[in-house]
Amino acid sequence: MSxxxxxxxxxxxxxxxxxxxxxxxxxxxxxGEVLAIVGESGSGKxxxxxxxxxxxxxxxxxxxxxxxxEQWRNIYDLSEAERRFLVRTDWGFVHQNPADGLRMxxxxxxxxxxxxxxxxxxxxxxxxxxxxxxxxxxxxxADRIDDQPRSFSGGMRQRLQIARNLVAGPRLxxxxxxxxxxxxSVQARLxxxxxxxxxxxxxxxxxxxxxxxxxxxxxxxxxxxxxxRVIEAGLTDRVLDDPREPYTQLLVSSxxxx
Amino acid sequence: MTALSVQNLSKTFTMHxxxxxxxxxxxxxNFHVQPGECVVLGGPSGAGKSSILKMVYGNYGVDAGxxxxxxxxxxxxxxxxxxxxxxxxxxxxxxYVSQFLRTVPxxxxxxxxxxxxxxxxxxxxxxxxxxxxxxARLNLPERLWSLPPATFSGGEQQRVxxxxxxxxxxxxxLLDEPTASLDATNRAVVVAMISEKKTxxxxxxxxFHDEDVREQVADxxxxxxxxxxxxxx
Numbered sequence: 001m002s003x004x005x006x007x008x009x010x011x012x013x014x015x016x017x018x019x020x021x022x023x024x025x026x027x028x029x030x031x032g033e034v035l036a037i038v039g040e041s042g043s044g045k046x047x048x049x050x051x052x053x054x055x056x057x058x059x060x061x062x063x064x065x066x067x068x069x070e071q072w073r074n075i076y077d078l079s080e081a082e083r084r085f086l087v088r089t090d091w092g093f094v095h096q097n098p099a100d101g102l103r104m105x106x107x108x109x110x111x112x113x114x115x116x117x118x119x120x121x122x123x124x125x126x127x128x129x130x131x132x133x134x135x136x137x138x139x140x141x142a143d144r145i146d147d148q149p150r151s152f153s154g155g156m157r158q159r160l161q162i163a164r165n166l167v168a169g170p171r172l173x174x175x176x177x178x179x180x181x182x183x184x185s186v187q188a189r190l191x192x193x194x195x196x197x198x199x200x201x202x203x204x205x206x207x208x209x210x211x212x213x214x215x216x217x218x219x220x221x222x223x224x225x226x227x228x229r230v231i232e233a234g235l236t237d238r239v240l241d242d243p244r245e246p247y248t249q250l251l252v253s254s255x256x257x258x
Numbered sequence: 259m260t261a262l263s264v265q266n267l268s269k270t271f272t273m274h275x276x277x278x279x280x281x282x283x284x285x286x287x288n289f290h291v292q293p294g295e296c297v298v299l300g301g302p303s304g305a306g307k308s309s310i311l312k313m314v315y316g317n318y319g320v321d322a323g324x325x326x327x328x329x330x331x332x333x334x335x336x337x338x339x340x341x342x343x344x345x346x347x348x349x350x351x352x353x354y355v356s357q358f359l360r361t362v363p364x365x366x367x368x369x370x371x372x373x374x375x376x377x378x379x380x381x382x383x384x385x386x387x388x389x390x391x392x393x394a395r396l397n398l399p400e401r402l403w404s405l406p407p408a409t410f411s412g413g414e415q416q417r418v419x420x421x422x423x424x425x426x427x428x429x430x431x432l433l434d435e436p437t438a439s440l441d442a443t444n445r446a447v448v449v450a451m452i453s454e455k456k457t458x459x460x461x462x463x464x465x466f467h468d469e470d471v472r473e474q475v476a477d478x479x480x481x482x483x484x485x486x487x488x489x490x491x
Contacts, residue, residue, distance in 0.1 A: 181305060188363035217362060221341045235316060235341040242318040246274035
């Protein structure tokens with residue numbers, strides 16, 4: 001593990017008008033570490049994720065990111081061009097709905113290849129080979145490379161979105177309910193795939209989920225949010241097996257046993 | 259040098275969903291485990307044996323006290339360590355064979371066993387080689403190695419779990435009833451594996467309800483009822 005964090009979040013607060021989105025969130029994230037943010041709908045987890053990924057601008061607080069040149073930058077102070085470059089090259093964002101993260105009317109291969117072009121790859125043969133390799137890694141058959149994701153199933157679309165986000169070698173990936181809305185069998189496959197890729201690539205990731213099983217399987221650490229605030233945080237298995245806060249105990253005890 | 263030193267450990271559960279009732283678990287737990295020693299936690303069910311193991315592994319938090327583990331020659335207090343430090347301790351210094359295997363969909367038994375080595379940077383082929391050797395020694399039929407253990411029997415899952423816990427050379431190893439669902443042949447294998455760990459200087463802390471096994475492996479038995487919380491009248 002690296003000796004320096006990749007991300008430092010300090011007292012992040014976001015209001016929508018007078019309504020609280022999230023308040024006073026602080027944490028650090030290291031390379032290779034997966035952090036899960038859990039909580040019910042409306043607890044502020046997506047607001048937090050969108051603030052962290054510079055999609056939203058918070059009212060106060062900082063998100064400091066260690067750039068590839070080792071400089072720490074507050075992501076809200078970056079110029080629009082710098083931010084866009086960061087989002088395309090160093091970060092990934094996996095949306096719950098693949099249609100939000102894919103271009104539905106261009107081919108699967110182009111969806112993946114586009115990210116390589118964004119980081120300066122201009123060699124068509126190389127781009128196509130890399131795209132093929134990545135489709136294989138997310139278990140999409142090679143003969144679907146020229147098909148549009150419109151013709152893909154939900155699970156395939158999600159896997160394509162993951163390939164598109166990981167192909168350029170990001171250091172940090174944000175995921176918003178990456179398995180939400182998928183059948184459980186498709187979910188298991190996707191989770192296993194994500195778990196393998198994150199470990200293999202040594203990525204840092206922040207995963208928003210309301211599913212505690214997803215958090216247990218994917219994350220090292222977790223934060224529990226309620227009413228916009230982090231009420232409990234720590235090692236994932238400790239929070240799940242020895243929850244302290246009333247709300248966390250309620251969440252954990254509400255899991256259905258099969 | 260003491261491998262594991264537990265001092266003044268205490269633990270309660272506060273059940274917020276049951277009107278905040280406080281369940282005392284253990285109080286003032288004190289013991290040490292030396293390298294090459296197998297210390298067994300004894301006492302009836304519900305005395306807090308498993309809870310102590312879980313605290314020592316960092317799976318349960320503690321209310322007070324310290325759990326000092328030698329980590330690359332440095333003493334580290336796991337009771338107050340941050341999550342990253344706990345994960346590093348688990349990767350390099352403290353192993354745990356839990357009673358039940360938590361399976362991951364689609365991951366083969368072989369990879370489940372090899373994983374602790376792979377995480378430490380051992381080459382995948384080498385890690386799988388060592389996993390094969392352990393699974394063979396524990397008499398797990400070879401046709402099962404490539405399958406995810408979710409559908410295995412209790413005894414088969416337990417052997418996968420044991421192989422996963424024993425594959426590394428962690429200086430501290432925790433064992434929660436590792437022989438509970440095993441037949442006599444495989445119990446004997448596990449007893450032999452525990453002896454080898456002792457010879458290698460590993461400090462073991464375990465729970466064994468099987469008296470035979472306990473007699474064969476235990477250097478000392480700690481009576482956990484001595485740590486029963488005194489409930490104020």
